[in-house]
Amino acid sequence: MTSSPALRVVIVDDEEPARTLLREFLGRHPDVTIVAECANGFEAVKAVTELQPDVLFLDIQMPKLTGFEVLELLEQPPAVVFTTAYDEYALKAFEVHAVDYLLKPFTAERFDEALARARGRVGRESGERLEAAAREARGTEGSRDRVLIREGTRVVVLPVEKVDVVEAEDDCVRIRAEGKEYRKQTTLGELERMLPSERFVRVHRSVLLNLDRLAKLELYAKDSRVAILKDGTRLPVSRAGYQRLKELL
Amino acid sequence: MHPILAHRDRFLLYMAAWLLLAAIVVLWLSVGEGFAWTDAAAFAIPPAFLLAFICLSALYVCRAFPLQERTAPLVALVGFAASALTGLLWALGVRLWAGSVADESGAAGLADAVAGAFPALAAAGALVYLLSLAGHYLLITFDHARAVEREALESAVTAREAELKALKAQIQPHFLFNSLHSISALTARDPAAARDMAVRLADFMRTIIAVAEKTSIPLRQELSLAENYLAIEKVRFGDRLRTEVDVPEELRALQVLPLTLQPLVENAVKHGVGGLTEGGTVSVRARRRAGLLEITVTNPFDPDRERAHGTGSGLDIVRRRLAAAYGREGALAATTAAGVHAATITMPART
Numbered sequence: 001m002t003s004s005p006a007l008r009v010v011i012v013d014d015e016e017p018a019r020t021l022l023r024e025f026l027g028r029h030p031d032v033t034i035v036a037e038c039a040n041g042f043e044a045v046k047a048v049t050e051l052q053p054d055v056l057f058l059d060i061q062m063p064k065l066t067g068f069e070v071l072e073l074l075e076q077p078p079a080v081v082f083t084t085a086y087d088e089y090a091l092k093a094f095e096v097h098a099v100d101y102l103l104k105p106f107t108a109e110r111f112d113e114a115l116a117r118a119r120g121r122v123g124r125e126s127g128e129r130l131e132a133a134a135r136e137a138r139g140t141e142g143s144r145d146r147v148l149i150r151e152g153t154r155v156v157v158l159p160v161e162k163v164d165v166v167e168a169e170d171d172c173v174r175i176r177a178e179g180k181e182y183r184k185q186t187t188l189g190e191l192e193r194m195l196p197s198e199r200f201v202r203v204h205r206s207v208l209l210n211l212d213r214l215a216k217l218e219l220y221a222k223d224s225r226v227a228i229l230k231d232g233t234r235l236p237v238s239r240a241g242y243q244r245l246k247e248l249l
Numbered sequence: 250m251h252p253i254l255a256h257r258d259r260f261l262l263y264m265a266a267w268l269l270l271a272a273i274v275v276l277w278l279s280v281g282e283g284f285a286w287t288d289a290a291a292f293a294i295p296p297a298f299l300l301a302f303i304c305l306s307a308l309y310v311c312r313a314f315p316l317q318e319r320t321a322p323l324v325a326l327v328g329f330a331a332s333a334l335t336g337l338l339w340a341l342g343v344r345l346w347a348g349s350v351a352d353e354s355g356a357a358g359l360a361d362a363v364a365g366a367f368p369a370l371a372a373a374g375a376l377v378y379l380l381s382l383a384g385h386y387l388l389i390t391f392d393h394a395r396a397v398e399r400e401a402l403e404s405a406v407t408a409r410e411a412e413l414k415a416l417k418a419q420i421q422p423h424f425l426f427n428s429l430h431s432i433s434a435l436t437a438r439d440p441a442a443a444r445d446m447a448v449r450l451a452d453f454m455r456t457i458i459a460v461a462e463k464t465s466i467p468l469r470q471e472l473s474l475a476e477n478y479l480a481i482e483k484v485r486f487g488d489r490l491r492t493e494v495d496v497p498e499e500l501r502a503l504q505v506l507p508l509t510l511q512p513l514v515e516n517a518v519k520h521g522v523g524g525l526t527e528g529g530t531v532s533v534r535a536r537r538r539a540g541l542l543e544i545t546v547t548n549p550f551d552p553d554r555e556r557a558h559g560t561g562s563g564l565d566i567v568r569r570r571l572a573a574a575y576g577r578e579g580a581l582a583a584t585t586a587a588g589v590h591a592a593t594i595t596m597p598a599r600t
Contacts, residue, residue, distance in 0.1 A: 016487045021434035040526045063526045063551065085426035104430035157553050
């Protein structure tokens with residue numbers, strides 16, 4: 001054990017006693033360094049982005065962001081061990097390729113097992129695979145009521161009703177809301193699946209529109225139309241997009 | 250099934266009544282009119298029973314024209330028409346029967362008498378059928394009222410069962426598991442605190458189970474349940490959870506419906522303060538106002554997360570239980586303003 005390289009760990013739990021316990025259990029492993037302790041999701045995103053640890057012990061129910069949302073926001077997530085009192089998230093945890101799922105309360109032996117698994121994963125896992133895990137985390141939830149965006153180490157939480165338009169860019173999407181623009185590492189299709197379908201319509205291959213912002217539609221050429229938003233913005237509407245709009249309006 | 254044929258005692262009573270009627274007719278024919286006993290009986294009893302069974306058919310008329318769904322003139326019209334027709338047909342039958350009885354016994358006077366009294370017979374038949382119709386309407390109404398009563402009773406029983414289930418659900422397993430996890434964490438660092446928390450948790454669970462069966466407990470006890478709960482959660486949440494209790498001493502003896510304040514406090518922690526990184530204060534305040542006891546629980550919450558959690562069915566259960574226990578005097582009102590959630594339960598201030 002001592003021969004392996006040091007393992008850098010981040011602990012995330014909003015409850016102090018729970019963090020204490022993790023600290024105690026980790027203290028028995030001399031090669032482990034706790035590089036950060038976080039009490040909420042925002043801190044976790046910041047710490048992981050800045051410190052790039054090997055292993056993340058992650059609670060699920062926390063203020064601001066859930067553990068799953070934290071994972072969604074990480075581009076290159078470390079090996080993740082979820083710790084929670086809720087057994088109903090176990091399936092989802094494995095869908096997002098968690099290394100292990102510790103149900104509170106857990107014993108030191110069970111904890112060691114999880115740590116050993118995480119250790120095994122650290123050596124083997126390629127960055128690509130972990131990135132796939134994060135992508136998975138982004139796609140697992142159905143219709144949601146907010147969009148999470150990471151700007152550097154800062155997290156922006158956007159309620160869906162504040163989103164005006166989402167447009168596809170090269171390898172990300174551009175989200176316009178409240179007069180600002182945000183970029184998120186995802187595809188328009190993924191975002192379309194996440195956002196409530198009764199409010200957001202794919203009016204064009206590269207445009208997802210919040211119906212509430214639509215002022216009127218104008219015929220532009222023979223089969224193409226232009227959507228004019230309440231703030232005057234003009235957006236292209238494809239024929240298929242027009243069909244979808246007609247169905248909803 | 251016919252409400253008279255379906256019940257043995259009803260059917261026997263019905264037949265006995267008809268037998269009595271037939272006996273009166275036999276008596277009148279033999280003593281009053283001077284016919285032979287045997288002739289009178291042979292003549293009178295079969296038509297009586299025929300009419301008895303014909304009258305049972307009134308049920309189908311009643312069912313086809315229910316009082317609640319059809320207008321009164323229509324019901325009356327149908328009733329009179331059906332009665333007149335029945336009376337006429339029955340009288341015709343009686344006349345034929347009298348003829349055949351007379352042929353066999355030679356009591357020609359009987360046949361003549363029946364022929365002479367034909368209109369009276371028809372009228373009597375119609376009247377009896379009309380009475381039967383009225384009786385059936387009465388019977389249907391009676392049975393209907395009983396069914397309604399039984400349904401109400403059954404639904405009350407189901408509601409009670411649902412309530413018990415809800416109470417059991419109140420003891421949130423997640424709360425239990427998280428608390429046990431905290432105890433596990435405390436054992437190494439602070440054994441005394443761990444022990445203290447284990448005892449508090451046991452107290453809490455024991456009280457919940459004990460009060461769940463009761464219809465009312467002193468506010469003092471409900472309050473101590475809530476305070477115990479908050480004390481346990483304070484170990485988990487540390488400084489993030491602050492509490493304020495403002496309940497005047499004189500109100501603590503009032504009787505309240507058990508497990509009404511506790512769910513409110515639990516909600517305030519779970520969906521309120523628990524979702525805030527900086528935490529907040531859960532406050533409990535009780536006041537007496539115009540004969541009512543008002544208990545308000547307030548807590549700050551994260552507006553971003555409000556809908557993500559949904560305001561659980563826990564409060565709905567409390568609301569329904571208050572309404573069931575106190576009628577219009579029992580209520581739960583929840584308001585949200587400026588990042589603060591307030592839930593107020595109201596019930597009669599009784600000692």
